[in-house]
Amino acid sequence: MSTPPLASGPQGPDALRPLLDTVLDALHEGAEARGGPLPAGGPEEVARRVRDAVGDVLPERGSEETLRILVRALAEGAADPAHPLCAAHLHCPPLAVAVAADLAASALNPSLDSWDQAPAASELEALVTRALARETGAAEALVTTGGTESNQLALLLAREAHGGVRLVHGANAHHSLPRAAWLLGLPDPVVVPAPAGTMDPAALCEALTEVHGPLLVAATVGTTDAGLIDPLPEIADLCAGRGARLHIDAAYGGGLLFSDRHRGKLDGLDRADTVTLDLHKLGWQPVAAGLLTVRDGHDLAALAHHADYLNADDDTEAGLPDLLGRSLRTTRRPDILKIAVTLRTLGRAGLGELVDQVCAHAAEFAELIAAHPRFELYDRPVISTVLFRPAEATDDDIAAVRRTLLHEGRAVLGRATLDGRRWLKATLLNPHTRPGDLAELLKLVEGHTPR
Structure with a gap:
């Protein structure tokens, strides 16, 4: 067998071209075979089809048909976020x-742990992260794998800045925040009630009065369950009065920054010490595309690390950028390329239009639900998440409807428990969704609900 071609170098593009045709054809075939938003048959049937496609994972001799077979199998067995249901x-x-840019990043394969592995990528990351940091009123930003890593870094920087810290978060906070406190060996967090789905400022004031020591308050812009936004100005005022540090988890809602129509919902964001952003949510990026913005760049000194083979002192003194303090990871792919390409291709207006479209779809869906006699709407959407339930259904009925639609491959809906009741959750992130798609989704739920 001849030596397989490489993806980079002068011959790289020529080697990739026929493979790209194979991949694109296999993606099309797989989507056609799936025929809906996800594969029918449930976990056992999907697992069987994957096992049949893979066969022997490590055969004695390989097959050039493997790329087509496995890409087709993965596409057939995928949950397709581009499907409106x-x-x-x-x-x-x-x-x-963004996907095309990600292909280029994979082919070039820079690693952002030293300048000599990623000369251009390191400069591109510096330019783009600073620009995005300015959007939140911050000085610097780090690229992360997503909200979980960003929240962990926020707690770490707070701990190092204050020689220890106690996390205070709402009952509506993302699970990664208390998990990060556990991972970093911090005390158990103080949990502030969120009776209406957002942090209660009066309860936060009481907590800040009763709890001693350095505190980090974590607010949320776009809760996972309902897409709600904590009252940021009031929370920022309380933090300033108590001398507490403020972190804002805007993994979901941070994309509102691009929209002139919705940006005002983020008033107070610029008062945070750190902000989590996640552009593989309301930014339409392939995973992963997370960031943590940091208001005081000096806080990043806590991440400084020395490894002679990556950032020797004499190299740094000679002007080679030191990249090890930009992440807790060592090997890092250039996820910034797809972000940079998207920002420059669409511009603020183009991204803002996408944000406005999905928020408008959520409002339209809420109107459909509110006007339907057999459905109950939780509340008007703040971003693009809509919670609803069949009016006469039990909580068990709602769980069963969701699983039935999954098993049949007809629709993918989430679930949330608020006010002690179970709700179906539609998170609308597809700007190509049409009003007829939303009506079909409601009709499917209605048809699968016991009467």
């Missing part, structure tokens, strides 16, 4: 231009 999670359909 795939609306359960903060799982966006990526933009074609």
Whole structure:
């Protein structure tokens, strides 16, 4: 067998071209075979089809047909976020231009742990992260794998800045925040009630009065369950009065920054010490595309690390950038390329239009639900998440409807429990969704609900 071609170098593009045709054909075939937002048959049937496609994972001799077979199998067995009835999670359909940029990043394969592995990519990351940091009123930003890593870094920087810290978060906070406190060996967090789905400022004031020591308050812009936004100005005022540090988890809602129409919902964001952003949610990027913005760049000194083979002192003194303090990871792919390409291709207006479209779709869906006699709407959407339930259904009925639609491959809806009741959740992130798609989704739920 001849030596397989490489993806980079002068011959790289020529080697990739026929393979790209194979991949694109296999993606099309797989989507056609799936025929809906996700594969029918449930976990056992999907697992069987994957096992049949893979066969021997490590055969004695390989096959050139493997790329087509496995890409087709993965596409047939995928949950397709570009399908209008795939609306359960903060799982966006990526933009074609971002995916194309991601291919280039994979082919070039820079690693952002030293300048000599990523000369251009390191400068591109510096330019783009600073520009995005300015959007939140911050000085610097780090690229992360997503909201979980960003929240962990926020707690770490707070701990190092203050020699220890106690986390205070709302009952509506993302699970990664208390998990980060556990991971970093911090005290158990103080949980502030969120009776209306957002942090209660009066309860936060009481907590800040009663709890001693350095505190980090974590607010949320776009809760996972309902897409709600904590009252940021009031929370920022309380933090300033108590001398507490403020972190804002805007993994979901941070994309509102691009919209002139919705940006005002983020008033107070610029008062945070750190902000989590996640552009593989309301930014239409392939996973991963997370960031943590940091208001005081000096806080990043806590991440400084020395490894002679990556950032020797004499190299740094000679002007080679030191990249180890930009992440807790060592090997890092250039996820910034797809972000940069998207920002420059669409501009603020183009991204803002996408944000406005999905928010408008959510408002339209809420109107459909509110006008339907057999459905109950939780509340008007703040971003692009809509909670609803069949009016006469039990909580068990709602769980069963969701699983039935999953098993049949007809629709992907999420679930949330608020006010002690179970709700179906539609998170609308597809700007190509049409009013007829929303009506079909409601009709499917109605048809599968016991009467």
